[in-house]
Amino acid sequence: MAAGASSPPALELRGLAKTYRAGRRAALRGIDLRVGPGELVGLLGPNGAGKTTLTKIACGLVAPTAGSAHVAGAPAGTADARRATGYLAELFRFPEWLTADEVLRLHQRLARSAGGERERRERLAEVGLETSADLRVGAMSKGMQQRLGIAQALVGAPRVVLLDEPTSALDPVGRAVVRELLVALRERGVGVLLSSHLLGEVERVCDRVAIVVDGRVVADDAPRALTRPAGVELETDRGTRLVPDAGREDAPALVAAAVADGERVYGVRVRRSTLEDVYRDAVGDAGDRGVQRR
Amino acid sequence: MSDVLTIARLGLREAVRRRVLPVVLALSVAFLVLYWLGVGVVREDAVPTGGALGPAVAEQVEPALDAATTGVLLGLASFATLFLGATLAIFLTAGAIRGDAERGLLQPLLVRPPGRLRVLAGRWLTATAVAVPYTLVLHLGATSIMRWRGGTAPDAALLSAVELSLAVGLIALLSLAASVLLSQVAGGIGAFMAVGAGLVGSLLGQIGDAIDSGGLQRAADVVAIVLPFEGLYEDVLHRLTADSREPLLSLGPFGGADPAGPAQLAWTAVWALAVAAIASHRFARQDL
Numbered sequence: 319m320a321a322g323a324s325s326p327p328a329l330e331l332r333g334l335a336k337t338y339r340a341g342r343r344a345a346l347r348g349i350d351l352r353v354g355p356g357e358l359v360g361l362l363g364p365n366g367a368g369k370t371t372l373t374k375i376a377c378g379l380v381a382p383t384a385g386s387a388h389v390a391g392a393p394a395g396t397a398d399a400r401r402a403t404g405y406l407a408e409l410f411r412f413p414e415w416l417t418a419d420e421v422l423r424l425h426q427r428l429a430r431s432a433g434g435e436r437e438r439r440e441r442l443a444e445v446g447l448e449t450s451a452d453l454r455v456g457a458m459s460k461g462m463q464q465r466l467g468i469a470q471a472l473v474g475a476p477r478v479v480l481l482d483e484p485t486s487a488l489d490p491v492g493r494a495v496v497r498e499l500l501v502a503l504r505e506r507g508v509g510v511l512l513s514s515h516l517l518g519e520v521e522r523v524c525d526r527v528a529i530v531v532d533g534r535v536v537a538d539d540a541p542r543a544l545t546r547p548a549g550v551e552l553e554t555d556r557g558t559r560l561v562p563d564a565g566r567e568d569a570p571a572l573v574a575a576a577v578a579d580g581e582r583v584y585g586v587r588v589r590r591s592t593l594e595d596v597y598r599d600a601v602g603d604a605g606d607r608g609v610q611r612r
Numbered sequence: 613m614s615d616v617l618t619i620a621r622l623g624l625r626e627a628v629r630r631r632v633l634p635v636v637l638a639l640s641v642a643f644l645v646l647y648w649l650g651v652g653v654v655r656e657d658a659v660p661t662g663g664a665l666g667p668a669v670a671e672q673v674e675p676a677l678d679a680a681t682t683g684v685l686l687g688l689a690s691f692a693t694l695f696l697g698a699t700l701a702i703f704l705t706a707g708a709i710r711g712d713a714e715r716g717l718l719q720p721l722l723v724r725p726p727g728r729l730r731v732l733a734g735r736w737l738t739a740t741a742v743a744v745p746y747t748l749v750l751h752l753g754a755t756s757i758m759r760w761r762g763g764t765a766p767d768a769a770l771l772s773a774v775e776l777s778l779a780v781g782l783i784a785l786l787s788l789a790a791s792v793l794l795s796q797v798a799g800g801i802g803a804f805m806a807v808g809a810g811l812v813g814s815l816l817g818q819i820g821d822a823i824d825s826g827g828l829q830r831a832a833d834v835v836a837i838v839l840p841f842e843g844l845y846e847d848v849l850h851r852l853t854a855d856s857r858e859p860l861l862s863l864g865p866f867g868g869a870d871p872a873g874p875a876q877l878a879w880t881a882v883w884a885l886a887v888a889a890i891a892s893h894r895f896a897r898q899d900l
Contacts, residue, residue, distance in 0.1 A: 338899070377723045380899040397725050405723045411716040413622070415629045427618045428724035470720060 328509025414456030429474030619734025810842030
Protein backbone atom coordinates (compact mmCIF):
# COMPACT_ATOMS: atom_id res chain seq x y z
CA MET A 319 0.00 0.00 0.00
CA ALA A 320 1.48 3.32 -1.06
CA ALA A 321 -0.30 5.57 1.42
CA GLY A 322 0.96 5.81 4.95
CA ALA A 323 -1.08 5.08 8.04
CA SER A 324 -1.33 8.79 8.82
CA SER A 325 -2.88 9.66 5.46
CA PRO A 326 -6.33 11.21 5.63
CA PRO A 327 -9.16 9.03 4.35
CA ALA A 328 -9.40 8.90 0.59
CA LEU A 329 -13.06 9.84 1.00
CA GLU A 330 -14.99 10.78 4.11
CA LEU A 331 -18.69 11.62 4.18
CA ARG A 332 -20.33 12.84 7.36
CA GLY A 333 -24.05 13.41 7.82
CA LEU A 334 -24.39 13.95 4.12
CA ALA A 335 -27.88 15.04 3.07
CA LYS A 336 -29.25 16.27 -0.21
CA THR A 337 -32.69 17.49 -1.08
CA TYR A 338 -33.23 18.50 -4.69
CA ARG A 339 -35.24 21.64 -5.08
CA ALA A 340 -37.11 20.22 -8.05
CA GLY A 341 -39.80 18.08 -6.45
CA ARG A 342 -38.30 18.64 -2.98
CA ARG A 343 -37.11 15.05 -3.07
CA ALA A 344 -34.68 13.94 -0.37
CA ALA A 345 -32.03 11.92 -2.18
CA LEU A 346 -29.71 11.52 0.83
CA ARG A 347 -30.76 11.61 4.48
CA GLY A 348 -27.56 11.67 6.52
CA ILE A 349 -24.89 9.42 5.06
CA ASP A 350 -21.72 8.54 6.93
CA LEU A 351 -19.17 6.70 4.88
CA ARG A 352 -15.42 6.39 4.82
CA VAL A 353 -13.10 5.01 2.17
CA GLY A 354 -9.56 4.53 3.38
CA PRO A 355 -6.43 4.70 1.23
CA GLY A 356 -6.16 1.47 -0.72
CA GLU A 357 -9.65 0.41 0.27
CA LEU A 358 -12.25 -0.83 -2.21
CA VAL A 359 -15.77 0.00 -1.09
CA GLY A 360 -18.80 -1.16 -3.01
CA LEU A 361 -21.89 0.99 -3.00
CA LEU A 362 -25.09 -0.96 -3.51
CA GLY A 363 -28.70 0.07 -3.56
CA PRO A 364 -31.81 0.04 -5.68
CA ASN A 365 -32.43 2.63 -8.38
CA GLY A 366 -33.12 6.01 -6.82
CA ALA A 367 -31.48 5.09 -3.51
CA GLY A 368 -29.05 8.00 -3.78
CA LYS A 369 -25.87 6.29 -5.01
CA THR A 370 -25.29 8.61 -7.96
CA THR A 371 -26.08 11.70 -5.88
CA LEU A 372 -23.58 10.54 -3.27
CA THR A 373 -20.91 10.00 -5.92
CA LYS A 374 -21.60 13.37 -7.53
CA ILE A 375 -21.32 15.17 -4.19
CA ALA A 376 -18.00 13.44 -3.59
CA CYS A 377 -16.61 14.77 -6.85
CA GLY A 378 -18.12 18.24 -6.52
CA LEU A 379 -20.78 18.07 -9.22
CA VAL A 380 -23.62 18.35 -6.72
CA ALA A 381 -23.67 20.47 -3.57
CA PRO A 382 -24.90 18.80 -0.39
CA THR A 383 -27.79 20.30 1.54
CA ALA A 384 -26.17 19.31 4.83
CA GLY A 385 -23.14 17.44 6.09
CA SER A 386 -19.66 17.34 4.68
CA ALA A 387 -17.63 15.46 2.11
CA HIS A 388 -13.84 15.41 2.09
CA VAL A 389 -11.50 13.94 -0.49
CA ALA A 390 -7.97 13.27 0.75
CA GLY A 391 -8.61 15.79 3.51
CA ALA A 392 -9.88 18.57 1.22
CA PRO A 393 -13.52 19.64 1.04
CA ALA A 394 -15.17 18.01 -1.97
CA GLY A 395 -15.42 20.30 -4.98
CA THR A 396 -12.35 22.37 -4.13
CA ALA A 397 -9.39 22.40 -6.50
CA ASP A 398 -7.35 20.26 -4.08
CA ALA A 399 -10.12 17.70 -3.86
CA ARG A 400 -10.56 17.63 -7.64
CA ARG A 401 -6.84 17.11 -8.06
CA ALA A 402 -7.13 14.00 -5.88
CA THR A 403 -10.24 12.65 -7.59
CA GLY A 404 -10.77 10.38 -10.56
CA TYR A 405 -14.36 10.03 -11.68
CA LEU A 406 -16.33 7.98 -14.13
CA ALA A 407 -19.96 9.06 -14.43
CA GLU A 408 -22.74 6.58 -15.06
CA LEU A 409 -23.77 8.56 -18.12
CA PHE A 410 -20.80 10.18 -19.78
CA ARG A 411 -19.62 10.93 -23.27
CA PHE A 412 -16.38 12.04 -24.86
CA PRO A 413 -16.30 14.03 -28.10
CA GLU A 414 -16.69 11.43 -30.83
CA TRP A 415 -13.97 12.96 -32.99
CA LEU A 416 -11.22 12.59 -30.39
CA THR A 417 -9.02 9.50 -30.39
CA ALA A 418 -8.46 7.56 -27.20
CA ASP A 419 -4.99 9.06 -26.92
CA GLU A 420 -6.36 12.58 -27.41
CA VAL A 421 -8.98 12.07 -24.70
CA LEU A 422 -6.27 11.09 -22.24
CA ARG A 423 -4.02 13.91 -23.42
CA LEU A 424 -6.84 16.41 -22.81
CA HIS A 425 -7.37 15.09 -19.30
CA GLN A 426 -3.66 15.10 -18.64
CA ARG A 427 -3.58 18.80 -19.46
CA LEU A 428 -6.57 19.53 -17.25
CA ALA A 429 -5.20 17.38 -14.44
CA ARG A 430 -1.78 18.98 -14.95
CA SER A 431 -0.28 15.54 -15.14
CA ALA A 432 3.32 15.31 -16.23
CA GLY A 433 2.94 11.64 -17.08
CA GLY A 434 3.20 12.24 -20.80
CA GLU A 435 2.94 9.48 -23.36
CA ARG A 436 4.06 6.82 -20.90
CA GLU A 437 1.13 7.48 -18.59
CA ARG A 438 -1.29 7.42 -21.51
CA ARG A 439 0.09 4.11 -22.72
CA GLU A 440 -0.11 2.62 -19.23
CA ARG A 441 -3.68 3.78 -18.62
CA LEU A 442 -4.84 2.36 -21.95
CA ALA A 443 -3.03 -0.91 -21.29
CA GLU A 444 -4.67 -1.20 -17.88
CA VAL A 445 -8.10 -1.25 -19.47
CA GLY A 446 -7.09 -3.42 -22.42
CA LEU A 447 -7.10 -0.63 -25.00
CA GLU A 448 -3.38 -0.56 -25.72
CA THR A 449 -3.96 -1.17 -29.42
CA SER A 450 -6.73 1.42 -29.70
CA ALA A 451 -4.84 4.63 -28.91
CA ASP A 452 -5.53 6.05 -32.36
CA LEU A 453 -9.12 4.88 -32.55
CA ARG A 454 -11.72 7.62 -32.51
CA VAL A 455 -14.33 7.52 -29.74
CA GLY A 456 -17.08 7.48 -32.35
CA ALA A 457 -15.72 4.22 -33.74
CA MET A 458 -15.61 2.50 -30.35
CA SER A 459 -18.19 0.12 -28.93
CA LYS A 460 -20.01 1.13 -25.77
CA GLY A 461 -17.81 -1.23 -23.78
CA MET A 462 -14.63 0.28 -25.22
CA GLN A 463 -15.87 3.76 -24.39
CA GLN A 464 -16.54 2.62 -20.85
CA ARG A 465 -13.02 1.27 -20.58
CA LEU A 466 -11.69 4.54 -21.94
CA GLY A 467 -13.77 6.33 -19.32
CA ILE A 468 -12.08 4.28 -16.61
CA ALA A 469 -8.64 5.04 -18.09
CA GLN A 470 -9.55 8.74 -18.12
CA ALA A 471 -10.54 8.56 -14.44
CA LEU A 472 -7.08 7.26 -13.58
CA VAL A 473 -5.16 10.05 -15.33
CA GLY A 474 -3.17 12.23 -12.94
CA ALA A 475 -2.70 9.59 -10.23
CA PRO A 476 -5.85 10.30 -8.20
CA ARG A 477 -6.02 9.26 -4.55
CA VAL A 478 -9.65 8.29 -4.77
CA VAL A 479 -11.50 6.94 -7.76
CA LEU A 480 -15.27 7.19 -7.93
CA LEU A 481 -16.76 4.75 -10.39
CA ASP A 482 -20.49 4.89 -11.06
CA GLU A 483 -21.58 1.69 -12.80
CA PRO A 484 -18.21 1.20 -14.53
CA THR A 485 -18.92 -2.28 -15.85
CA SER A 486 -22.53 -1.95 -16.98
CA ALA A 487 -21.60 -2.14 -20.68
CA LEU A 488 -18.73 -4.60 -20.36
CA ASP A 489 -18.66 -8.23 -21.39
CA PRO A 490 -17.29 -10.87 -18.94
CA VAL A 491 -13.74 -10.40 -20.25
CA GLY A 492 -14.01 -6.64 -19.83
CA ARG A 493 -15.30 -7.08 -16.29
CA ALA A 494 -12.38 -9.33 -15.47
CA VAL A 495 -10.01 -6.64 -16.77
CA VAL A 496 -11.68 -4.06 -14.54
CA ARG A 497 -11.52 -6.42 -11.54
CA GLU A 498 -7.78 -6.81 -12.03
CA LEU A 499 -7.44 -3.06 -12.35
CA LEU A 500 -9.33 -2.48 -9.11
CA VAL A 501 -7.03 -4.87 -7.31
CA ALA A 502 -4.04 -3.03 -8.77
CA LEU A 503 -5.48 0.29 -7.55
CA ARG A 504 -5.80 -1.16 -4.06
CA GLU A 505 -2.15 -2.16 -4.16
CA ARG A 506 -1.22 1.39 -5.21
CA GLY A 507 -3.05 2.80 -2.19
CA VAL A 508 -5.87 4.34 -4.20
CA GLY A 509 -9.24 4.38 -2.49
CA VAL A 510 -12.09 3.26 -4.72
CA LEU A 511 -15.82 3.80 -4.34
CA LEU A 512 -17.54 1.43 -6.74
CA SER A 513 -21.24 2.01 -7.29
CA SER A 514 -22.86 -0.95 -8.98
CA HIS A 515 -25.89 -3.16 -9.35
CA LEU A 516 -23.66 -6.16 -10.07
CA LEU A 517 -23.57 -7.86 -6.69
CA GLY A 518 -21.27 -10.62 -7.81
CA GLU A 519 -18.65 -8.14 -9.00
CA VAL A 520 -18.85 -6.18 -5.78
CA GLU A 521 -18.73 -9.27 -3.59
CA ARG A 522 -15.73 -10.61 -5.44
CA VAL A 523 -13.54 -7.55 -5.32
CA CYS A 524 -14.59 -5.13 -2.57
CA ASP A 525 -13.16 -4.92 0.94
CA ARG A 526 -16.35 -3.37 2.24
CA VAL A 527 -19.89 -2.98 1.04
CA ALA A 528 -22.28 -0.18 1.89
CA ILE A 529 -25.93 -0.67 1.07
CA VAL A 530 -27.93 2.51 0.58
CA VAL A 531 -31.71 2.53 0.71
CA ASP A 532 -33.81 5.69 0.46
CA GLY A 533 -30.83 7.91 1.11
CA ARG A 534 -29.55 6.06 4.19
CA VAL A 535 -26.77 3.54 4.69
CA VAL A 536 -28.53 0.45 6.05
CA ALA A 537 -25.49 -1.86 6.04
CA ASP A 538 -21.76 -1.17 5.92
CA ASP A 539 -19.26 -3.95 6.50
CA ALA A 540 -16.99 -6.48 4.83
CA PRO A 541 -18.90 -8.85 2.56
CA ARG A 542 -17.93 -11.80 4.76
CA ALA A 543 -19.22 -10.02 7.86
CA LEU A 544 -22.49 -9.11 6.17
CA THR A 545 -23.27 -12.68 5.19
CA ARG A 546 -24.21 -15.30 7.79
CA PRO A 547 -24.21 -19.15 8.14
CA ALA A 548 -27.10 -20.70 6.26
CA GLY A 549 -26.96 -24.33 7.35
CA VAL A 550 -25.31 -27.49 6.10
CA GLU A 551 -26.36 -29.25 2.93
CA LEU A 552 -26.07 -33.03 2.70
CA GLU A 553 -26.22 -34.92 -0.59
CA THR A 554 -26.96 -38.64 -0.11
CA ASP A 555 -28.52 -41.51 -2.02
CA ARG A 556 -31.86 -40.43 -0.54
CA GLY A 557 -31.59 -36.93 -1.97
CA THR A 558 -30.25 -33.51 -0.97
CA ARG A 559 -31.37 -31.91 2.25
CA LEU A 560 -30.51 -28.71 4.11
CA VAL A 561 -30.06 -28.64 7.87
CA PRO A 562 -30.68 -24.91 8.42
CA ASP A 563 -29.48 -24.47 12.00
CA ALA A 564 -26.27 -26.47 11.57
CA GLY A 565 -22.85 -24.92 11.24
CA ARG A 566 -19.43 -25.97 10.02
CA GLU A 567 -18.66 -27.70 13.29
CA ASP A 568 -21.80 -29.84 12.98
CA ALA A 569 -20.87 -31.25 9.57
CA PRO A 570 -18.88 -34.35 10.75
CA ALA A 571 -21.67 -35.37 13.12
CA LEU A 572 -24.30 -34.96 10.44
CA VAL A 573 -22.30 -37.11 8.04
CA ALA A 574 -21.70 -39.75 10.73
CA ALA A 575 -25.41 -39.82 11.58
CA ALA A 576 -26.36 -40.23 7.95
CA VAL A 577 -23.87 -43.09 7.48
CA ALA A 578 -25.09 -44.74 10.65
CA ASP A 579 -28.58 -44.51 9.25
CA GLY A 580 -27.46 -46.53 6.19
CA GLU A 581 -27.25 -43.60 3.80
CA ARG A 582 -24.50 -43.29 1.22
CA VAL A 583 -23.11 -39.72 1.50
CA TYR A 584 -21.93 -38.11 -1.75
CA GLY A 585 -21.32 -34.57 -0.54
CA VAL A 586 -21.56 -32.10 2.31
CA ARG A 587 -21.52 -28.31 1.95
CA VAL A 588 -21.45 -25.62 4.60
CA ARG A 589 -23.72 -22.86 3.31
CA ARG A 590 -23.51 -19.08 3.86
CA SER A 591 -25.99 -16.51 2.73
CA THR A 592 -24.86 -14.54 -0.30
CA LEU A 593 -24.50 -10.82 -0.68
CA GLU A 594 -27.66 -10.99 -2.77
CA ASP A 595 -29.52 -12.44 0.23
CA VAL A 596 -28.13 -9.68 2.43
CA TYR A 597 -29.03 -7.09 -0.16
CA ARG A 598 -32.59 -8.37 -0.55
CA ASP A 599 -33.08 -8.42 3.22
CA ALA A 600 -31.67 -4.90 3.52
CA VAL A 601 -33.63 -3.22 0.77
CA GLY A 602 -36.92 -5.07 1.16
CA ASP A 603 -39.55 -3.93 -1.33
CA ALA A 604 -37.23 -1.26 -2.72
CA GLY A 605 -34.99 -4.03 -4.02
CA ASP A 606 -37.39 -4.78 -6.83
CA ARG A 607 -36.14 -1.58 -8.45
CA GLY A 608 -32.95 -3.12 -9.62
CA VAL A 609 -30.60 -5.89 -8.71
CA GLN A 610 -28.54 -7.97 -11.10
CA ARG A 611 -26.82 -11.11 -10.01
CA ARG A 612 -23.86 -11.50 -12.32
CA MET B 613 -5.02 30.70 -18.39
CA SER B 614 -3.69 27.60 -20.11
CA ASP B 615 -6.73 25.68 -18.81
CA VAL B 616 -9.03 28.24 -20.41
CA LEU B 617 -7.13 27.91 -23.68
CA THR B 618 -7.35 24.11 -23.49
CA ILE B 619 -11.13 24.29 -23.12
CA ALA B 620 -11.36 26.93 -25.86
CA ARG B 621 -9.27 24.80 -28.20
CA LEU B 622 -11.56 21.87 -27.58
CA GLY B 623 -14.54 24.04 -28.49
CA LEU B 624 -12.84 25.29 -31.63
CA ARG B 625 -12.09 21.76 -32.76
CA GLU B 626 -15.72 20.86 -32.11
CA ALA B 627 -16.82 23.82 -34.24
CA VAL B 628 -14.47 22.75 -37.03
CA ARG B 629 -15.66 19.15 -36.80
CA ARG B 630 -19.28 20.20 -37.04
CA ARG B 631 -18.36 22.16 -40.15
CA VAL B 632 -19.76 25.33 -38.63
CA LEU B 633 -16.90 27.39 -39.99
CA PRO B 634 -17.03 26.23 -43.63
CA VAL B 635 -20.79 26.72 -43.73
CA VAL B 636 -20.53 30.19 -42.22
CA LEU B 637 -17.69 31.12 -44.54
CA ALA B 638 -19.64 29.94 -47.59
CA LEU B 639 -22.71 31.91 -46.53
CA SER B 640 -20.59 34.95 -45.81
CA VAL B 641 -19.00 34.82 -49.24
CA ALA B 642 -22.49 34.52 -50.70
CA PHE B 643 -23.58 37.58 -48.72
CA LEU B 644 -20.56 39.60 -49.83
CA VAL B 645 -21.07 38.62 -53.47
CA LEU B 646 -24.74 39.62 -53.27
CA TYR B 647 -23.76 42.83 -51.53
CA TRP B 648 -21.21 43.53 -54.25
CA LEU B 649 -23.87 43.00 -56.91
CA GLY B 650 -26.44 44.99 -54.97
CA VAL B 651 -24.17 47.98 -54.43
CA GLY B 652 -23.29 47.97 -58.14
CA VAL B 653 -26.91 47.82 -59.25
CA VAL B 654 -28.01 50.52 -56.86
CA ARG B 655 -25.17 52.78 -57.87
CA GLU B 656 -25.68 52.28 -61.60
CA ASP B 657 -29.45 52.15 -61.86
CA ALA B 658 -31.22 53.44 -58.80
CA VAL B 659 -29.81 56.94 -58.32
CA PRO B 660 -31.64 59.33 -60.67
CA THR B 661 -29.62 61.23 -63.17
CA GLY B 662 -29.65 64.91 -63.83
CA GLY B 663 -31.29 64.28 -67.21
CA ALA B 664 -34.42 62.87 -65.61
CA LEU B 665 -34.94 65.69 -63.12
CA GLY B 666 -33.38 68.61 -64.82
CA PRO B 667 -30.05 70.05 -63.78
CA ALA B 668 -31.33 72.48 -61.16
CA VAL B 669 -33.41 69.91 -59.26
CA ALA B 670 -30.78 67.23 -59.66
CA GLU B 671 -28.18 69.46 -58.11
CA GLN B 672 -30.28 69.67 -54.95
CA VAL B 673 -31.78 66.17 -54.84
CA GLU B 674 -28.98 63.94 -56.02
CA PRO B 675 -26.57 64.50 -53.13
CA ALA B 676 -29.35 63.81 -50.62
CA LEU B 677 -30.47 60.70 -52.48
CA ASP B 678 -26.91 59.58 -52.82
CA ALA B 679 -26.30 60.01 -49.11
CA ALA B 680 -29.54 58.26 -48.29
CA THR B 681 -28.74 55.34 -50.59
CA THR B 682 -25.30 55.08 -49.09
CA GLY B 683 -26.83 55.07 -45.62
CA VAL B 684 -29.28 52.32 -46.53
CA LEU B 685 -26.53 50.19 -48.05
CA LEU B 686 -24.25 50.64 -45.04
CA GLY B 687 -27.18 50.01 -42.71
CA LEU B 688 -27.89 46.81 -44.61
CA ALA B 689 -24.26 45.77 -44.26
CA SER B 690 -24.32 46.43 -40.53
CA PHE B 691 -27.63 44.66 -40.01
CA ALA B 692 -26.55 41.60 -41.99
CA THR B 693 -23.19 41.49 -40.24
CA LEU B 694 -24.81 41.71 -36.82
CA PHE B 695 -27.30 39.02 -37.75
CA LEU B 696 -24.64 36.62 -39.08
CA GLY B 697 -22.25 37.33 -36.21
CA ALA B 698 -25.02 36.89 -33.64
CA THR B 699 -26.15 33.65 -35.28
CA LEU B 700 -22.62 32.28 -35.15
CA ALA B 701 -22.12 33.37 -31.54
CA ILE B 702 -25.41 31.86 -30.44
CA PHE B 703 -24.81 28.56 -32.23
CA LEU B 704 -21.42 28.30 -30.58
CA THR B 705 -22.73 28.94 -27.07
CA ALA B 706 -26.36 27.85 -26.85
CA GLY B 707 -25.57 24.29 -25.78
CA ALA B 708 -22.22 24.98 -24.16
CA ILE B 709 -23.26 24.35 -20.56
CA ARG B 710 -26.66 22.74 -19.93
CA GLY B 711 -26.68 21.10 -23.35
CA ASP B 712 -23.26 19.54 -22.86
CA ALA B 713 -24.13 18.59 -19.29
CA GLU B 714 -27.29 16.83 -20.47
CA ARG B 715 -25.22 14.95 -23.05
CA GLY B 716 -22.67 13.94 -20.39
CA LEU B 717 -19.83 15.79 -22.11
CA LEU B 718 -19.25 18.39 -19.43
CA GLN B 719 -18.96 16.37 -16.22
CA PRO B 720 -15.62 14.70 -17.00
CA LEU B 721 -14.14 18.18 -17.56
CA LEU B 722 -15.66 19.78 -14.47
CA VAL B 723 -14.20 17.30 -11.99
CA ARG B 724 -10.71 18.25 -13.13
CA PRO B 725 -8.72 20.91 -11.23
CA PRO B 726 -9.52 23.92 -13.47
CA GLY B 727 -13.13 23.88 -12.30
CA ARG B 728 -16.27 25.51 -13.51
CA LEU B 729 -15.31 29.14 -13.94
CA ARG B 730 -12.42 28.34 -16.24
CA VAL B 731 -14.61 26.00 -18.25
CA LEU B 732 -17.15 28.81 -18.58
CA ALA B 733 -14.43 31.25 -19.61
CA GLY B 734 -13.09 28.73 -22.13
CA ARG B 735 -16.52 28.31 -23.69
CA TRP B 736 -16.92 32.08 -24.02
CA LEU B 737 -13.45 32.37 -25.48
CA THR B 738 -14.32 29.74 -28.10
CA ALA B 739 -17.32 31.75 -29.26
CA THR B 740 -15.60 35.12 -29.20
CA ALA B 741 -12.45 33.80 -30.86
CA VAL B 742 -14.61 32.78 -33.80
CA ALA B 743 -17.52 35.22 -33.89
CA VAL B 744 -15.71 38.48 -33.04
CA PRO B 745 -12.98 38.32 -35.72
CA TYR B 746 -15.57 37.00 -38.13
CA THR B 747 -17.81 40.02 -37.51
CA LEU B 748 -14.85 42.36 -37.80
CA VAL B 749 -13.70 40.92 -41.11
CA LEU B 750 -17.19 40.65 -42.57
CA HIS B 751 -18.09 44.24 -41.75
CA LEU B 752 -14.79 45.53 -43.04
CA GLY B 753 -15.40 43.47 -46.17
CA ALA B 754 -18.82 45.03 -46.67
CA THR B 755 -17.58 48.60 -46.09
CA SER B 756 -14.67 47.90 -48.45
CA ILE B 757 -17.14 46.85 -51.12
CA MET B 758 -18.95 50.10 -50.47
CA ARG B 759 -15.66 51.92 -50.95
CA TRP B 760 -14.56 50.14 -54.14
CA ARG B 761 -17.85 49.36 -55.79
CA GLY B 762 -20.03 52.11 -54.35
CA GLY B 763 -17.49 54.89 -54.48
CA THR B 764 -18.12 55.91 -50.86
CA ALA B 765 -15.59 55.50 -48.10
CA PRO B 766 -17.23 55.50 -44.65
CA ASP B 767 -15.23 57.62 -42.24
CA ALA B 768 -15.44 55.24 -39.32
CA ALA B 769 -15.32 51.85 -41.03
CA LEU B 770 -12.76 50.28 -38.69
CA LEU B 771 -14.28 51.73 -35.53
CA SER B 772 -17.73 50.60 -36.63
CA ALA B 773 -16.48 47.09 -37.31
CA VAL B 774 -14.81 46.96 -33.90
CA GLU B 775 -17.96 48.18 -32.21
CA LEU B 776 -20.13 45.68 -34.04
CA SER B 777 -17.68 42.93 -33.05
CA LEU B 778 -18.02 43.97 -29.43
CA ALA B 779 -21.79 43.78 -29.78
CA VAL B 780 -21.43 40.20 -31.03
CA GLY B 781 -19.10 39.42 -28.10
CA LEU B 782 -21.84 40.65 -25.76
CA ILE B 783 -24.41 38.49 -27.53
CA ALA B 784 -22.08 35.50 -27.09
CA LEU B 785 -21.88 36.31 -23.39
CA LEU B 786 -25.65 36.60 -23.09
CA SER B 787 -26.18 33.35 -24.97
CA LEU B 788 -23.61 31.57 -22.80
CA ALA B 789 -25.32 32.87 -19.68
CA ALA B 790 -28.61 31.56 -21.07
CA SER B 791 -26.98 28.19 -21.64
CA VAL B 792 -26.18 28.03 -17.90
CA LEU B 793 -29.82 28.54 -16.99
CA LEU B 794 -31.74 26.98 -19.86
CA SER B 795 -31.66 23.96 -22.11
CA GLN B 796 -29.93 24.26 -25.48
CA VAL B 797 -33.08 24.95 -27.48
CA ALA B 798 -34.62 27.34 -24.94
CA GLY B 799 -31.35 29.22 -24.46
CA GLY B 800 -30.73 29.55 -28.19
CA ILE B 801 -34.24 30.75 -28.88
CA GLY B 802 -34.04 33.12 -25.93
CA ALA B 803 -30.78 34.63 -27.20
CA PHE B 804 -32.18 35.10 -30.70
CA MET B 805 -35.30 36.70 -29.27
CA ALA B 806 -33.15 39.04 -27.20
CA VAL B 807 -31.35 40.17 -30.36
CA GLY B 808 -34.70 40.61 -32.09
CA ALA B 809 -36.11 42.46 -29.10
CA GLY B 810 -33.17 44.86 -29.25
CA LEU B 811 -33.86 45.66 -32.89
CA VAL B 812 -37.58 46.07 -32.25
CA GLY B 813 -36.83 48.32 -29.29
CA SER B 814 -34.69 50.62 -31.38
CA LEU B 815 -37.34 50.78 -34.10
CA LEU B 816 -39.92 51.67 -31.48
CA GLY B 817 -37.60 54.42 -30.35
CA GLN B 818 -37.42 55.76 -33.89
CA ILE B 819 -41.20 55.70 -34.16
CA GLY B 820 -41.38 57.38 -30.79
CA ASP B 821 -39.07 60.12 -32.05
CA ALA B 822 -41.10 60.54 -35.24
CA ILE B 823 -44.48 60.87 -33.53
CA ASP B 824 -43.07 62.39 -30.35
CA SER B 825 -44.26 59.55 -28.13
CA GLY B 826 -42.61 59.61 -24.72
CA GLY B 827 -43.79 56.08 -23.94
CA LEU B 828 -42.14 54.57 -26.99
CA GLN B 829 -38.97 56.55 -26.37
CA ARG B 830 -38.81 55.32 -22.79
CA ALA B 831 -39.43 51.75 -23.93
CA ALA B 832 -36.52 52.07 -26.36
CA ASP B 833 -34.33 53.51 -23.61
CA VAL B 834 -35.15 50.57 -21.34
CA VAL B 835 -34.35 48.10 -24.12
CA ALA B 836 -31.02 49.82 -24.77
CA ILE B 837 -30.17 49.52 -21.06
CA VAL B 838 -31.24 45.90 -20.72
CA LEU B 839 -29.63 44.87 -24.02
CA PRO B 840 -26.66 47.21 -24.49
CA PHE B 841 -25.38 45.42 -27.60
CA GLU B 842 -28.30 47.18 -29.25
CA GLY B 843 -26.79 50.50 -28.15
CA LEU B 844 -23.51 49.56 -29.82
CA TYR B 845 -25.34 48.60 -32.99
CA GLU B 846 -27.20 51.92 -32.99
CA ASP B 847 -23.91 53.71 -32.51
CA VAL B 848 -22.51 51.87 -35.55
CA LEU B 849 -25.49 52.94 -37.62
CA HIS B 850 -25.09 56.48 -36.37
CA ARG B 851 -21.41 56.56 -37.33
CA LEU B 852 -22.07 55.18 -40.79
CA THR B 853 -25.27 57.05 -41.62
CA ALA B 854 -24.86 60.29 -39.70
CA ASP B 855 -24.70 62.29 -42.93
CA SER B 856 -27.91 60.92 -44.33
CA ARG B 857 -30.27 60.20 -41.48
CA GLU B 858 -32.78 62.89 -42.17
CA PRO B 859 -35.33 62.47 -43.50
CA LEU B 860 -35.20 59.14 -45.35
CA LEU B 861 -33.48 57.02 -42.72
CA SER B 862 -35.28 58.28 -39.68
CA LEU B 863 -37.70 55.36 -40.05
CA GLY B 864 -35.34 53.05 -41.86
CA PRO B 865 -35.52 49.27 -41.63
CA PHE B 866 -32.23 48.70 -39.84
CA GLY B 867 -32.93 50.14 -36.42
CA GLY B 868 -32.28 53.39 -34.63
CA ALA B 869 -29.11 55.33 -35.16
CA ASP B 870 -28.39 57.07 -31.90
CA PRO B 871 -24.85 57.74 -30.75
CA ALA B 872 -23.61 55.92 -27.69
CA GLY B 873 -22.14 58.34 -25.19
CA PRO B 874 -19.48 57.53 -22.63
CA ALA B 875 -22.15 56.72 -20.05
CA GLN B 876 -23.68 54.08 -22.30
CA LEU B 877 -20.30 52.58 -23.07
CA ALA B 878 -19.52 52.47 -19.36
CA TRP B 879 -22.88 50.85 -18.69
CA THR B 880 -22.13 48.29 -21.41
CA ALA B 881 -18.96 47.31 -19.55
CA VAL B 882 -20.87 47.08 -16.26
CA TRP B 883 -23.59 45.01 -17.95
CA ALA B 884 -21.02 42.59 -19.36
CA LEU B 885 -19.40 42.15 -15.97
CA ALA B 886 -22.80 41.69 -14.33
CA VAL B 887 -23.93 39.05 -16.83
CA ALA B 888 -20.62 37.23 -16.46
CA ALA B 889 -20.89 37.39 -12.67
CA ILE B 890 -24.48 36.11 -12.65
CA ALA B 891 -23.63 33.27 -15.05
CA SER B 892 -20.55 32.34 -13.00
CA HIS B 893 -22.48 32.48 -9.74
CA ARG B 894 -25.28 30.28 -11.01
CA PHE B 895 -22.96 27.85 -12.73
CA ALA B 896 -20.78 27.52 -9.62
CA ARG B 897 -23.80 26.41 -7.60
CA GLN B 898 -25.55 24.30 -10.18
CA ASP B 899 -26.14 20.61 -9.53
CA LEU B 900 -24.91 18.67 -12.51
